[in-house]
Amino acid sequence: MKTTFLLSDIIRADADAFGGKAIALFRLHEAGFRVPATVCISTEAYKLFASANGLQEKIQLELHRKKFSDLRWEEIWDSALRIRSLFLRSRMPESLARDISKNAEKNFRNSAVVVRSSAPEEDAAETSFAGLHESFVNIRGVEPILEHVKLVWASLWSDRALLYRQELGLDIGKSAMAVILQELVSGDVSGVTFSLNPTDVEEGVVEAVYGLNQGLVDGAVEPDRWLLHRKKHTIKEHIAPKREKCMLPEEDGVILKDLPADKVNRAPLGPDEVSTIYGEAKRLEEFFGKPQDVEWTKTGSDFFILQARPVTARQDGAADDKRGWYLSLHRSHENLRKLRVKIEQVHFPAMISEAEELAGTDLQLLPDAELAGEITARKAIKEKWTGIYWEDFIPFAHGMRLFGRFYNDTLSPADPFEFVELLSQAPLMSVKRNAALRNIAVYVQQRTDLQQYLAAEAYEEIADAEFNRLMDDFISQYGDPFCSTYGDKACDDSRRSLARVIMQMAGSSNVGTERQNNAGTHKENLETQFFEKFKKGANRDQAEDLLDLARASYRLRDDDNILLAKIEEQFVIALQEGRIRLKQRGIAAADLLSDDEVMRCLTAREFRPGARRRMEQAPEQENRQIKARQLLGQPAGPGIGRGRARVIHSTSDLAFFIKGEILVCDAVDPNMTFVVPLAAGVVERRGGMLIHGAIIAREYGIACVTGVPDAASLIHTGDEVTVDGYLGIVTVGHQRGTNSRHDVEK
Amino acid sequence: MQDTGQLKKEIAMLLASQKLAVLSTQSAEGYAYASLIAFAAGDDLQTIVLATPRATRKFANIRNNPRVSLLIDDRSNQDTDFHDAKAVTVMGMASEVAVDAGRNSLAALYLEKHPYLDDFLRSPTTAFIQVSVLRYYLVSRFQEVMELHIRDENDLSVI
Numbered sequence: 054m055k056t057t058f059l060l061s062d063i064i065r066a067d068a069d070a071f072g073g074k075a076i077a078l079f080r081l082h083e084a085g086f087r088v089p090a091t092v093c094i095s096t097e098a099y100k101l102f103a104s105a106n107g108l109q110e111k112i113q114l115e116l117h118r119k120k121f122s123d124l125r126w127e128e129i130w131d132s133a134l135r136i137r138s139l140f141l142r143s144r145m146p147e148s149l150a151r152d153i154s155k156n157a158e159k160n161f162r163n164s165a166v167v168v169r170s171s172a173p174e175e176d177a178a179e180t181s182f183a184g185l186h187e188s189f190v191n192i193r194g195v196e197p198i199l200e201h202v203k204l205v206w207a208s209l210w211s212d213r214a215l216l217y218r219q220e221l222g223l224d225i226g227k228s229a230m231a232v233i234l235q236e237l238v239s240g241d242v243s244g245v246t247f248s249l250n251p252t253d254v255e256e257g258v259v260e261a262v263y264g265l266n267q268g269l270v271d272g273a274v275e276p277d278r279w280l281l282h283r284k285k286h287t288i289k290e291h292i293a294p295k296r297e298k299c300m301l302p303e304e305d306g307v308i309l310k311d312l313p314a315d316k317v318n319r320a321p322l323g324p325d326e327v328s329t330i331y332g333e334a335k336r337l338e339e340f341f342g343k344p345q346d347v348e349w350t351k352t353g354s355d356f357f358i359l360q361a362r363p364v365t366a367r368q369d370g371a372a373d374d375k376r377g378w379y380l381s382l383h384r385s386h387e388n389l390r391k392l393r394v395k396i397e398q399v400h401f402p403a404m405i406s407e408a409e410e411l412a413g414t415d416l417q418l419l420p421d422a423e424l425a426g427e428i429t430a431r432k433a434i435k436e437k438w439t440g441i442y443w444e445d446f447i448p449f450a451h452g453m454r455l456f457g458r459f460y461n462d463t464l465s466p467a468d469p470f471e472f473v474e475l476l477s478q479a480p481l482m483s484v485k486r487n488a489a490l491r492n493i494a495v496y497v498q499q500r501t502d503l504q505q506y507l508a509a510e511a512y513e514e515i516a517d518a519e520f521n522r523l524m525d526d527f528i529s530q531y532g533d534p535f536c537s538t539y540g541d542k543a544c545d546d547s548r549r550s551l552a553r554v555i556m557q558m559a560g561s562s563n564v565g566t567e568r569q570n571n572a573g574t575h576k577e578n579l580e581t582q583f584f585e586k587f588k589k590g591a592n593r594d595q596a597e598d599l600l601d602l603a604r605a606s607y608r609l610r611d612d613d614n615i616l617l618a619k620i621e622e623q624f625v626i627a628l629q630e631g632r633i634r635l636k637q638r639g640i641a642a643a644d645l646l647s648d649d650e651v652m653r654c655l656t657a658r659e660f661r662p663g664a665r666r667r668m669e670q671a672p673e674q675e676n677r678q679i680k681a682r683q684l685l686g687q688p689a690g691p692g693i694g695r696g697r698a699r700v701i702h703s704t705s706d707l708a709f710f711i712k713g714e715i716l717v718c719d720a721v722d723p724n725m726t727f728v729v730p731l732a733a734g735v736v737e738r739r740g741g742m743l744i745h746g747a748i749i750a751r752e753y754g755i756a757c758v759t760g761v762p763d764a765a766s767l768i769h770t771g772d773e774v775t776v777d778g779y780l781g782i783v784t785v786g787h788q789r790g791t792n793s794r795h796d797v798e799k
Numbered sequence: 800m801q802d803t804g805q806l807k808k809e810i811a812m813l814l815a816s817q818k819l820a821v822l823s824t825q826s827a828e829g830y831a832y833a834s835l836i837a838f839a840a841g842d843d844l845q846t847i848v849l850a851t852p853r854a855t856r857k858f859a860n861i862r863n864n865p866r867v868s869l870l871i872d873d874r875s876n877q878d879t880d881f882h883d884a885k886a887v888t889v890m891g892m893a894s895e896v897a898v899d900a901g902r903n904s905l906a907a908l909y910l911e912k913h914p915y916l917d918d919f920l921r922s923p924t925t926a927f928i929q930v931s932v933l934r935y936y937l938v939s940r941f942q943e944v945m946e947l948h949i950r951d952e953n954d955l956s957v958i
Contacts (some may be wrong), residue, residue: 110878786946
């Protein structure tokens with residue numbers, strides 16, 4: 054069957070077969086507009102490939118693990134990565150590969166091409182969702198072209214496309230993707246023109262950058278921007294950015310280069326050129342009968358249209374539509390590099406010194422009113438950092454994802470999450486913290502008298518100076534994990550909780566040996582394999598750079614939480630001091646007051662908060678009739694673990710964690726991870742392969758399943774649980790013939 | 800899925816959508832024995848009714864050991880079954896009841912679903928079986944299993 058066509062071979066504008074982008078190019082070509090040499094691969098090719106490899110059903114299984122509406126974006130991203138990996142590892146039927154190769158060879162020989170998506174859904178409707186699917190620039194040679202065709206096909210199921218699946222009408226049974234191979238025109242200047250400014254109907258817009266358009270489209274290069282009168286084609290305004298970089302073809306990809314000095318100060322287009330280029334877009338608007346969004350490039354005086362599609366209003370969606378924010382988490386390498394510098398050199402030092410400074414204030418010396426002021430100030434500091442956390446820290450996690458895709462594209466490993474093993478290099482702060490706790494446990498293990506005090510919870514009576522010093526050091530370095538994020542515990546009480554955890558650790562026979570994933574040599578092998586693919590200069594540098602970035606992303610996403618918790622701890626301590634004073638003043642319910650009420654009571658002596666009932670936690674309505682027997686989640690940490698469940702509803706539950714239990718919770722907060730080394734397995738409601746619970750479980754080689762809906766309410770403390778970290782299955786209930794004691798195998 | 804009502808509804812819908820179940824019984828020698836059989840289920844999910852000629856192996860097995868299991872599923876023998884199909888495994892205690900016993904509501908239940916089996920049901924050689932359900936296991940999404948308890952295993956009243 055013929056699957057590959059030249060524009061001149063196409064008989065009719067069939068968008069179902071060729072996709073919107075290809076059909077627009079076909080019509081332009083027919084009308085005599087200049088477009089680069091183009092080969093279209095029809096949706097039939099996708100269907101042949103998918104059915105030969107059973108992909109439809111594999112995609113169904115991947116996307117039906119749970120209700121789509123229950124999936125977080127992180128899980129959608131993970132699913133998209135697995136699907137991408139399915140495409141990469143599937144073979145193209147021979148006749149299909151021959152058809153594409155033959156046409157690619159005939160039309161492009163050794164010149165570079167752009168492999169573009171051309172989805173039938175994407176441009177068909179009035180709503181077009183630009184950039185949901187992928188394009189690859191500067192691909193050369195038959196084999197690489199075939200590989201990238203597969204990647205474009207896979208992008209039909211990209212996380213972005215899945216987020217907008219309803220608008221796109223994405224249907225696993227029916228949807229298919231067409232592909233365009235387009236000769237790469239390495240323009241001196243490239244850009245995008247909107248014949249109609251989506252935000253102002255009187256205007257048109259021309260945007261231009263030096264080099265390839267990729268820089269502009271990816272957001273890596275800030276363009277020069279001109280606003281024009283729609284009727285007169287004259288320039289209303291020129292907005293010049295700080296010109297720094299340009300995207301150029303390099304070896305088998307693209308690279309971001311510093312702009313030479315002469316271009317930094319010169320706009321990529323002169324005013325006349327801007328008007329001429331705008332005129333082209335208006336011609337296209339006339340031709341298609343609708344305002345157009347045109348991608349173009351020019352080399353010397355030659356002007357090429359790369360693609361054209363109807364201008365559409367921005368899809369902002371409802372106020373609670375968080376999809377735009379999720380999409381904004383896709384960051385370019387360059388953006389992440391800048392973010393890293395900001396986090397490492399500005400945010401972290403500031404957080405550390407701010408926490409230290411706060412810890413230096415002797416709260417007991419402050420009069421009530423000043424204490425209230427201190428609480429307010431600390432709350433503001435806490436909120437400031439929480440804001441930065443969302444703005445900078447969370448997006449930086451994308452460094453891992455960027456590397457993961459790159460790694461999979463390079464090696465197409467059987468396990469699409471193999472790359473995670475490469476990420477842990479320098480110990481995470483929480484792993485260091487756990488090691489410090491273990492040291493205290495080793496000390497306790499050697500001293501029976503100390504154990505007796507601890508077992509009797511006679512914490513205040515402990516006179517062992519060395520023990521007290523170890524505890525103080527631990528808390529000043531890492532903060533008290535029971536006294537921060539949740540703030541549901543008095544900080545003095547929480548020391549007792551910490552002591553309980555230490556006793557659990559000390560009770561273990563192998564406390565002295567670090568129980569950590571011994572994947573050291575395996576990791577080295579993976580690294581060697583990865584770098585073997587990059588012998589050459591620039592690509593090698595880029596690969597090294599990306600791995601380094603990903604490692605920073607992995608590390609910082611753990612460390613940031615520990616640092617944030619230290620800041621939060623200072624707020625809780627101040628609030629605590631306030632409550633103590635109120636209690637001394639006879640306000641018995643001081644522990645139940647909100648932050649604001651505590652502050653008001655401190656500033657205005659006459660203020661009496663309303664009486665309140667103690668909010669007893671209602672005993673969980675045990676529903677004995679319904680029981681989860683087997684639950685599905687994501688296999689986030691390979692291994693199998695069996696033991697009794699310990700369901701964590703609040704930080705204080707952690708104090709009762711017994712070695713060998715299965716940690717079951719809504720979300721593993723990084724501040725909770727100190728009990729993970731005690732656990733035989735980890736189960737969490739929040740889903741994802743790259744979230745803290747999964748990362749820490751992998752570090753210790755503990756079985757972990759994430760993304761189990763209602764995990765913390767369907768599983769009860771004491772239930773016998775088996776965690777299958779290979780398949781992502783959690784089995785609840787006794788199993789006859791198996792040892793009820795925990796055992797963990799790797 | 801956490802909601803009991805919803806789980807019950809899902810099971811009831813699956814039971815209503817199917818005419819046949821796979822019945823597993825156990826022989827005196829201890830072998831498991833599976834057979835296809837027409838069934839009907841009560842709205843309250845407490846009871847499932849079956850009918851079988853007395854001469855059958857399954858009937859002999861039930862006489863030997865009333866602890867039975869049934870499988871009811873909505874597979875369509877397509878690839879899509881792997882994510883689409885649901886199956887419910889029933890565990891219960893089987894006992895013979897007279898077709899004309901009581902207000903005859905169990906027989907009515909059976910005949911409402913299988914009107915063409917009227918003669919079969921009323922044949923003197925047919926045994927009408929009531930299965931008192933102990934629990935259901937609903938399997939969906941390939942691997943997800945939820946358990947619904949109807950009776951305590953130690954509830955002797957069902958024997």
